[in-house]
Amino acid sequence: MNDAERCPRCGQLNQCxxxxxPxxxxxxxxxxxxxxxxxxEELPAEQRGKSCLCPHCAKALGTAVKTD
Structure with missing residues (x-):
């Protein structure tokens, strides 16, 4: 499994x-x-553009932003 298959935020499989x-x-x-x-932009620079967030982080983060 390569790093592109892991969420850069939590490390779980990103299901992308x-x-x-290939x-x-x-x-x-x-x-x-x-x-x-x-x-x-909150991710470390070396992790940006390398892999997707997982659905859980994307949903949780998106919700947090909408309610602020």
Whole structure:
């Protein structure tokens, strides 16, 4: 398993179809859930653009941002 299959925030499997496929994919949960830029910017620079957040972190973080 490579680091692209792990959430950079919690380390759990991110369930991203792109991460586990050597070929481009047509659909994945992460294509349908917007992630606010500020959440990406909160990750360490070396982890940005390397892997998706997991659905749990993306949902929890997205909810926290909306209610602030």
């Amino acid at each position: 179809a792109q991460a586990s496929s 070929q481009p994919v047509q659909d994945c949960w992460c294509f349908h859930r917007p992630i606010p830029r500020q959440l990406i």
